[in-house]
Amino acid sequence: MCEANAYLIIEDQEAQLVMESVDTVEPEEDGLRLVNIFGDQKFLKARIESLSLVDHKVFLKALTT
Amino acid sequence: MCEANAYLIIEDQEAQLVMESVDTVEPEEDGLRLVNIFGDQKFLKARIESLSLVDHKVFLKALTT
Numbered sequence: 001m002c003e004a005n006a007y008l009i010i011e012d013q014e015a016q017l018v019m020e021s022v023d024t025v026e027p028e029e030d031g032l033r034l035v036n037i038f039g040d041q042k043f044l045k046a047r048i049e050s051l052s053l054v055d056h057k058v059f060l061k062a063l064t065t
Numbered sequence: 066m067c068e069a070n071a072y073l074i075i076e077d078q079e080a081q082l083v084m085e086s087v088d089t090v091e092p093e094e095d096g097l098r099l100v101n102i103f104g105d106q107k108f109l110k111a112r113i114e115s116l117s118l119v120d121h122k123v124f125l126k127a128l129t130t
Contacts, residue, residue, distance in 0.1 A: 002067045002118050025116040037119065048113040051090040051123065053067050054102065058116065 003037050004056040008046060015059060018044065022058060032060065068102050069121040073111060080124060083109065087123060097125065 006022045007015035021036045031045040049061040071087045072080035086101045096110040114126040 002069070002121060004067070004118055023117070023119045027115060048116070050092060051113070051116075052088065053069055053118075053123075054088045056067055058118075 002053075004051075004053065004058045006034055006058045006060055008044060008060045008062055009049060010062040011064065018042065018060070025058065025060075031063065067118075069116075069118065069123045071099055071123045071125055073109060073125045073127055074114060075127040076129065083107065083125070090123065090125075096128065 003021040003023050005017055006019045008018045009015045019034050019036055019042050022034050023037045024035045025048060026033050031043055034042045044060060045063045046060040049059040051058055068086040068088050070082055071084045073083045074080045084099050084101055084107050087099050088102045089100045090113060091098050096108055099107045109125060110128045111125040114124040116123055
């Protein structure tokens with residue numbers, strides 16, 4: 001399996017782990033819908049900032065609206 | 066290893082494979098820098114649209130500026 005952990009960056013704070021074992025990340029309305037390999041879903045007002053796949057990390061940046 | 070293939074979506078066209086075995090994707094100036102597990106780099110005027118990690122797919126959307 002090739003899932004990753006998703007980290008949320010809020011402004012200049014340190015990235016926080018928001019979901020483990022993420023499979024899909026898709027845009028939805030004014031944010032992102034994350035789904036992990038267990039089928040759990042999470043909606044975040046954020047965009048995808050960067051990826052480090054070999055490290056299993058996805059960085060999301062919070063939208064400040 | 067947990068790399069993915071990167072596909073670029075240009076407007077309403079079908080997604081095109083632009084790089085295989087991608088490790089990192091990072092924002093750079095007005096686009097993205099992709100680096101694969103072999104150290105090859107590619108710069109694209111695009112943003113990260115969505116992820117499907119278990120399928121090893123990263124979808125990028127071309128910026129139309």
